[in-house]
Amino acid sequence: MYSEKVLDHFMNPRNVGEIENADGVAQVGNPKCGDIMKMYLKIENGIIVDAKFKTFGCGAAVATSSMATEMVKGKTIEEALQITNKAVAEALDGLPANKLHCSVLAEEAIKAAIEDYLSKQKSKNTN
Amino acid sequence: MEGKIIYFDHAATTPLKKEVLDEMMPYLTDQYGNPSTIYKLGREAKKAIELARERVAKALNADIQEIYFTSGGTESDNWALKGVAFANKDKGKHIITTTIEHHAVLHPLKYLEGLGFEVTYVPVEPNGIVDPQKVKEAIKNGTILISVMLANNEIGTIQPVKEIAKIAKEKGIIVHTDAVQAVGQIPVDVKDLGVDLLSLSAHKFYGPKGVGALYIRKGTKIHPFSHGGAQEKNRRAGTENVAGIVGLGKAIELATQNLSEYAAKLQKLRDKLIDGVLSKIDYVRLNGDRHQRLPNNANFSFEFIEGESLLLMLDMKGIAASSGSACTSGSLDPSHVLLAIGLEHEVAHGSLRITLGEDNTEEDIDYLLEVLPEIVSRLREMSPLYESVKKGGN
Amino acid sequence: MEGKIIYFDHAATTPLKKEVLDEMMPYLTDQYGNPSTIYKLGREAKKAIELARERVAKALNADIQEIYFTSGGTESDNWALKGVAFANKDKGKHIITTTIEHHAVLHPLKYLEGLGFEVTYVPVEPNGIVDPQKVKEAIKNGTILISVMLANNEIGTIQPVKEIAKIAKEKGIIVHTDAVQAVGQIPVDVKDLGVDLLSLSAHKFYGPKGVGALYIRKGTKIHPFSHGGAQEKNRRAGTENVAGIVGLGKAIELATQNLSEYAAKLQKLRDKLIDGVLSKIDYVRLNGDRHQRLPNNANFSFEFIEGESLLLMLDMKGIAASSGSACTSGSLDPSHVLLAIGLEHEVAHGSLRITLGEDNTEEDIDYLLEVLPEIVSRLREMSPLYESVKKGGN
Ligand SMILES: Cc1ncc(COP(=O)(O)O)c(C=O)c1O
Ligand SMILES: Cc1ncc(COP(=O)(O)O)c(C=O)c1O
Ligand code: FES
Ligand code: FES
Numbered sequence: 001m002y003s004e005k006v007l008d009h010f011m012n013p014r015n016v017g018e019i020e021n022a023d024g025v026a027q028v029g030n031p032k033c034g035d036i037m038k039m040y041l042k043i044e045n046g047i048i049v050d051a052k053f054k055t056f057g058c059g060a061a062v063a064t065s066s067m068a069t070e071m072v073k074g075k076t077i078e079e080a081l082q083i084t085n086k087a088v089a090e091a092l093d094g095l096p097a098n099k100l101h102c103s104v105l106a107e108e109a110i111k112a113a114i115e116d117y118l119s120k121q122k123s124k125n126t127n
Numbered sequence: 128m129e130g131k132i133i134y135f136d137h138a139a140t141t142p143l144k145k146e147v148l149d150e151m152m153p154y155l156t157d158q159y160g161n162p163s164t165i166y167k168l169g170r171e172a173k174k175a176i177e178l179a180r181e182r183v184a185k186a187l188n189a190d191i192q193e194i195y196f197t198s199g200g201t202e203s204d205n206w207a208l209k210g211v212a213f214a215n216k217d218k219g220k221h222i223i224t225t226t227i228e229h230h231a232v233l234h235p236l237k238y239l240e241g242l243g244f245e246v247t248y249v250p251v252e253p254n255g256i257v258d259p260q261k262v263k264e265a266i267k268n269g270t271i272l273i274s275v276m277l278a279n280n281e282i283g284t285i286q287p288v289k290e291i292a293k294i295a296k297e298k299g300i301i302v303h304t305d306a307v308q309a310v311g312q313i314p315v316d317v318k319d320l321g322v323d324l325l326s327l328s329a330h331k332f333y334g335p336k337g338v339g340a341l342y343i344r345k346g347t348k349i350h351p352f353s354h355g356g357a358q359e360k361n362r363r364a365g366t367e368n369v370a371g372i373v374g375l376g377k378a379i380e381l382a383t384q385n386l387s388e389y390a391a392k393l394q395k396l397r398d399k400l401i402d403g404v405l406s407k408i409d410y411v412r413l414n415g416d417r418h419q420r421l422p423n424n425a426n427f428s429f430e431f432i433e434g435e436s437l438l439l440m441l442d443m444k445g446i447a448a449s450s451g452s453a454c455t456s457g458s459l460d461p462s463h464v465l466l467a468i469g470l471e472h473e474v475a476h477g478s479l480r481i482t483l484g485e486d487n488t489e490e491d492i493d494y495l496l497e498v499l500p501e502i503v504s505r506l507r508e509m510s511p512l513y514e515s516v517k518k519g520g521n
Numbered sequence: 522m523e524g525k526i527i528y529f530d531h532a533a534t535t536p537l538k539k540e541v542l543d544e545m546m547p548y549l550t551d552q553y554g555n556p557s558t559i560y561k562l563g564r565e566a567k568k569a570i571e572l573a574r575e576r577v578a579k580a581l582n583a584d585i586q587e588i589y590f591t592s593g594g595t596e597s598d599n600w601a602l603k604g605v606a607f608a609n610k611d612k613g614k615h616i617i618t619t620t621i622e623h624h625a626v627l628h629p630l631k632y633l634e635g636l637g638f639e640v641t642y643v644p645v646e647p648n649g650i651v652d653p654q655k656v657k658e659a660i661k662n663g664t665i666l667i668s669v670m671l672a673n674n675e676i677g678t679i680q681p682v683k684e685i686a687k688i689a690k691e692k693g694i695i696v697h698t699d700a701v702q703a704v705g706q707i708p709v710d711v712k713d714l715g716v717d718l719l720s721l722s723a724h725k726f727y728g729p730k731g732v733g734a735l736y737i738r739k740g741t742k743i744h745p746f747s748h749g750g751a752q753e754k755n756r757r758a759g760t761e762n763v764a765g766i767v768g769l770g771k772a773i774e775l776a777t778q779n780l781s782e783y784a785a786k787l788q789k790l791r792d793k794l795i796d797g798v799l800s801k802i803d804y805v806r807l808n809g810d811r812h813q814r815l816p817n818n819a820n821f822s823f824e825f826i827e828g829e830s831l832l833l834m835l836d837m838k839g840i841a842a843s844s845g846s847a848c849t850s851g852s853l854d855p856s857h858v859l860l861a862i863g864l865e866h867e868v869a870h871g872s873l874r875i876t877l878g879e880d881n882t883e884e885d886i887d888y889l890l891e892v893l894p895e896i897v898s899r900l901r902e903m904s905p906l907y908e909s910v911k912k913g914g915n
Contacts, residue, residue, distance in 0.1 A: 001564055002439075010439060016509050027511060031473035034433050034454045034461065038511035054511040056473075058435035058454035062509065098456075132562060139563075140555040140760060148549055155542055155729070161534040165829065165849055166836040168526060169533075198592030198731065201749040201759030231749030231758060238748050330760060335549070337592065337731060337762020354632050355595040355625030357850060364625060365595030366534060366724060368731020368765070435559065442560040455559055456751060 002059055003093035009063035014070050017052045024117030028108045035061050035102060039109040041072070043117055048072045048080055053109070060099035064088050068106035077114055083107060133491045135448045137331075137423060137484035138280050138308060143374070144333040150377040151335065154370035162367050163358065172369050179376025183340050186383040187325065188316040195341045195359050196372050200307035200328030203341040204231040206352035206363070207303045207324040211272050212239050214348045215301065219269030220244045225257045225286070226467040228276050231326075232305055233463075236274075254416040255284035255468045263294045272301045277309035277320075281451055281464040281480060282415030283424025285313065292321035301347060307331055307339075311382035312390060312421045323347045327379075329371070333485075334378030338371035393483045394422035396492055400481060401425050403496040408503055410516075414465060414478065423483040426451075428470060431513035432477045432506040434461075440502045446495060449480040473512065527885045529842045531725075531817060531878035532674050532702060537768070538727040544771040545729065548764035556761050557752065566763050573770025577734050580777040581719065582710040589735045589753050590766050594701035594722030597735040598625040600746035600757070601697045601718040605666050606633050608742045609695070613663030614638045619651045619680070620861040622670050625720075626699055627857075630668075648810040649678035649862045657688045666695045671703035671714075675845055675858040675874060676809030677818025679707065686715035695741060701725055701733075705776035706784060706815045717741045721773075723765070727879075728772030732765030787877045788816035790886055794875060795819050797890040802897055804910075808859060808872065817877040820845075822864060825907035826871045826900040828855075834896045840889060845872040867906065 002010070019040035029036040035057035042050035051069035055062050068088050072080045085103035089095045095103055134142075154175060160168030162176055176196070184191045197203045212222065224236060226248045236246045247265045251257045257275060266273075273295050278285050292302045303324040306315050311332030317325055324347065328339040343349060343362075355364030382389075401413055410430040429437070434452025441448055449455075451462025453476065460466070465475035481495070507513040528536070548569060554562030556570055570590070578585045591597045606616065618630060620642045630640045641659045645651045651669060660667075667689050672679050686696045697718040700709050705726030711719055718741060722733040737743060737756075749758030776783075795807055804824040823831070828846025835842055843849070845856030847870065854860070859869035875889070901907040 001559060001567075007439075010436070011443060013509065018514070031476070031512060033459055034452055034473070034476040036511050038514075054509055054514060056431065056510045056512050057433050058452070059439045061433075061454075062436060098458075134562070136555070136558060136560075139558050140553060142551075142553040143549055151549075155537055155545075157536075159534060159536040160841075161530070161730075163850075164530060164533050164841070164843065165832055166530075166841040168528070168841055198596070198762070199759045201747050202592070204749065205747045205758075229749070230751075234748035234758065238744075328760070335762075335764070336760055337765050350632075353595050353599045354628035355598065355623070357624075357852075364599075364628065365593045366722070366730055368592070368729075368762075370729070371731050371762070371765075438559055447554075447558070447560040447562055449558065458751075 001096055005093045006060065006063040006095065009066040009092060010059045013062055013066040015052045015066065016054065018054065019050060019052050023120070024113040026109060026112030026116045028112050029057070029105050031056065034058070035105055037061065037065050037105045037109040039069070039113040041113045041117060043077065046076050048075055048077070057105070058099065058102060060095050060102040061105060063092055064103040064106040065109070067091050068110055072110055077117070080110055081114060083110055131445060133446045133494060134486060135446060135481045135483065135491070135495070138480065138482035139449055140330045140336065141333045141484055142486070143335055144378060144381060146381060147334055147374045147377045151370040151374045154373050162369060163356065175369060175373050176367055179372045182376040182380045186379040187342055188318050189342050190345065192360075193342055193345055195343060195363050196367065196375070197339045197341055197363060198337055198368070199339040200305070200326055200331070201231040202352065203326030203328070203339045204229070204305055205235045206341055207326060207349070208232065208235045208272070208274060209239065210349040210352055211301050211303065211324070211347070212244055214350045215271040219271045221247070221267060221270040223247045223249060223262060223265045223270060223273045225249050225251055225275055227251050227255065227279055227464045228274065229280055229305055229307070232274055232276065251467055253469050255279060255282045255414065255464070256416055256419060257286055259287050259290040259294060262291050266294070266298055266300065270298070270300050272303065274303040274305070276305040277315065278306070278312065278421050279415070279464060280308045281462055282426045282468065283421035284415045285309070285419050285421065288322065289320050296321060308421065310379065311386070312423060314386065317342055317344070324349070329375035329378050332378050332382040335371045335374040338368050338375045340375065389485060390422040396483050396487060396489065397422060397425055399489070400492050400495065403492070404499065407496060407500050414468060414470070425481045427479050428465070428474045429477045429479065429503050430474055431510045431516065432503060434476055434478050436506055437477070437479055437502060440506070441498070444498045444502075446498070449482070451478040451480065452476045525839060527840045527888060528880060529840060529875045529877065529885070529889070532874065532876035533843055534724045534730060535727045535878055536880070537729055538772060538775060540775060541728055541768045541771045545764040545768045548767050556763060557750065569763060569767050570761055573766045576770040576774045580773040581736055582712050583736050584739065586754075587736055587739055589737060589757050590761065590769070591733045591735055591757060592731055592762070593733040594699070594720050594725070595625040596746065597720030597722070597733045598623070598699055599629045600735055601720060601743070602626065602629045602666070602668060603633065604743035604746055605695050605697065605718070605741070606638055608744045609665040613665045615641070615661060615664045617641045617643060617656060617659045617664060617667045619643050619645055619669055621645050621649065621673050621858045622668065623674055623699055623701070626668055626670065645861055647863050649673060649676045649808065649858070650810055650813060651680055653681050653684040653688060656685050660688070660692055660694065664692070664694050666697065668697040668699070670699040671709065672700070672706065672815050673809070673858060674702045675856055676820045676862065677702075677815035678809045679703070679813050679815065682716060683714050690715060702815065704773065705780070706817060708780065711736055711738070718743070723769035723772050726772050726776040729765045729768040732762050732769050734769065783879060784816040787881075790877050790881060790883065791816060791819050793883070794886050794889065797886065798893065801890060801894050808862060808864070819875045821873050822859070822868045823871045823873065823897050824868055825904045825910065826897060828870055828872050830900055831871070831873055831896065834900070835892070838892045838896070840892070843874040843876070845874065846870045
């Protein structure tokens with residue numbers, strides 16, 4: 001069912017936790033559907049220097065969170081926004097068809113956290 | 128614990144017993160005759176089937192002619208429901224069931240709704256047991272069938288089928304019970320229960336997969352489900368799964384012979400498990416009635432975590448168990464049973480079902496009680512839901 | 522020949538091959554997981570099922586997603602017919618079949634007639650083969666399904682399913698073929714045949730009893746037959762008969778690998794048998810086309826005698842065979858197939874079906890050719906019908 005890589009990222013998730021005073025934070029998903037992903041980003045000069053997550057969800061949800069945080073680290077905001085759920089799933093050597101929706105959550109979490117960062121920037125600038 | 132699996136999912140399926148396989152083997156080798164044929168090889172196969180039928184009848188306190196073999200619990204349920212609905216539709220088109228039936232009952236009923244039947248789904252109480260009075264209130268003109276499971280496959284609650292059958296009989300309504308989880312766990316006596324139809328499945332009591340039976344009380348109006356050859360007195364066509372039927376017969380004989388001893392052993396383990404989990408872990412609840420439940424079933428909900436993750440971590444530790452989380456099946460809604468007893472979606476997602484069997488020991492329970500708290504807290508540490516509770520709580 | 526049985530009833534069922542049982546054994550012992558579960562034991566069972574599906578798909582030249590496992594040929598036929606009828610009834614309620622189909626096709630169709638469907642039974646020619654032109658003529662507005670068997674189970678005739686499918690396709694009509702007797706005897710390629718649905722059953726080609734498959738071409742509108750769990754992509758509910766499915770997969774792989782060799786061997790034996798019987802016994806006819814028939818099938822009618830008596834005497838001699846006599850089944854009418862090819866009732870009663878298999882040898886045929894004439898004349902000596910012929914004849 002799950003690839004070795006998925007199981008590895010599930011059992012040893014990278015970047016679990018919170019970032020104090022993160023530059024961008026967002027929570028996506030719905031506990032009703034059994035999946036919530038919370039993403040924390042630390043951003044310096046337009047580059048994501050750290051990422052952490054917390055996830056309530058299945059093995060695929062945890063593994064994609066872990067992989068997504070790995071993938072955004074070191075990337076510019078623009079690059080990070082290009083990351084698709086497909087790319088995350090591929091980086092994990094694929095997901096079962098009925099688990100692809102869990103990877104959508106990862107893509108949404110990145111985008112939402114960056115949006116949070118951008119809107120904070122905006123309000124900083126306007127203030 | 129290297130390599131060894133601790134199997135805690137006996138409600139999903141059970142291993143085939145050695146003695147059962149031994150009785151099946153001739154019918155997988157030399158005794159390959161088709162039971163419908165008249166030469167010796169065929170007559171031997173026929174005899175084997177009839178012995179199995181006798182054993183099933185004896186186990187259920189039924190008459191031999193009331194037992195029909197099927198391809199499993201799902202076929203038995205489909206046959207009972209669709210067969211009775213179609214055969215009695217002139218008398219009415221209303222059927223009563225509960226909200227916690229297995230999909231093998233609910234989905235045929237959904238199908239029948241599409242064909243113009245009306246179904247009332249009686250809700251269960253928070254402890255997972257249906258109130259017979261509510262079933263009675265659901266009866267109306269045109270009610271032809273009531274189907275209530277004897278024991279629930281997820282939360283293990285035992286339903287008051289006998290009381291319901293009594294109510295139904297007064298009104299001349301046919302009663303079916305899905306006893307797939309009950310047979311081999313609690314005594315099942317069709318005469319005492321007073322039901323007209325009863326489904327069972329061999330692989331739930333150490334028999335083979337893909338074979339089951341339907342008890343049909345003499346005189347019950349029902350259509351065949353599979354039409355074709357004259358097997359099973361023209362009521363269930365198809366060359367018989369001889370080895371499977373032989374296995375079913377032996378398995379039910381063994382299961383009913385040792386029932387009270389077996390149940391007592393499992394109940395003791397179950398209680399140890401329940402007490403242990405409730406005392407060692409917080410934010411946890413036991414689903415289903417504490418006492419009126421199968422001796423081998425424990426079902427918990429752990430708040431803030433999700434069931435599939437829990438199962439995967441248990442699997443890594445060599446433990447096989449089950450969950451009512453939707454993520455297990457990749458669908459959106461968690462178990463309809465857990466929702467029916469009033470759990471919130473997010474709580475239902477964090478459920479764990481442990482169902483014990485004869486291969487389980489005290490040590491197995493100890494091991495589970497050792498690893499489970501660690502796993503639960505590890506998953507909670509990862510959970511954004513737990514975060515807010517911790518913050519709010521301290 | 523003391524003690525040994527010569528088995529000449531391979532159309533009724535076949536012995537399970539050793540290699541097939543060997544592949545099944547793990548799933549009857551250690552690998553007992555429920556394929557729907559997510560831990561390792563369950564995943565292994567799931568993998569085994571998917572390998573079997575791959576093998577069936579390969580054998581039939583189908584796509585893997587087009588293969589669904591069932592409890593046998595009868596269920597496959599029931600599902601195909603009822604499933605298509607119910608799912609397409611808005612388009613029409615007319616179905617076409619032939620007069621020589623198996624009861625697993627005819628009886629579901631009778632049932633559908635009771636539910637308001639209309640069925641045309643196209644007669645076959647005296648050689649037991651249906652004329653595609655007559656099928657074409659039976660098509661009308663509202664024809665939704667044509668079901669014609671690939672090979673007949675009694676007289677072994679091979680039907681022009683490919684031509685029929687071509688005609689049907691031009692009119693957008695769904696085509697089902699019951700290939701239960703064909704698989705393992707002749708090449709079966711769903712794409713070449715052009716059918717939408719195809720039934721098969723493992724126990725006819727040295728696989729286990731109680732397991733079969735239905736090929737459903739992608740896009741074919743069909744309802745599920747058994748509703749319940751999400752197995753088989755939500756189209757055939759019920760915990761899978763894992764060992765049986767594994768056996769089906771292995772059996773079909775073996776059957777198609779050695780097909781031409783196997784068929785050539787049996788055809789040679791069959792021809793020896795047919796030539797021998799026709800030359801050694803008088804007042805006998807071969808039923809079904811001499812050439813367009815299964816390599817393993819011979820079906821004779823011996824005038825003035827009755828089939829059950831014949832079978833019992835053969836049984837005494839250690840020979841297992843079959844008959845289309847009504848007396849074999851205790852019913853009144855002899856085989857509908859023999860009547861459909863124009864046999865008088867009394868002639869149909871005296872029929873003998875010999876179906877060969879890989880365990881049969883030249884010596885078996887010699888033995889049959891030795892004892893059969895004796896038995897036939899002994900029964901004729903007892904027959905009042907023969908008496909008058911003898912008197913009239915000589
Ligand atoms: C209560 C109940 N009913 C029906 C079934 C279906 O039986 P089977 O798996 O033999 O089709 C099951 C088991 O899956 C069950 O637990
Ligand atoms: C042509 C044909 N169709 C259907 C069937 C039914 O298959 P099963 O015996 O597996 O139910 C048979 C065999 O009995 C058959 O010969
Ligand atoms: S989080 Fe529910 S299926 Fe992945
Ligand atoms: S003569 Fe007895 S059944 Fe035909």
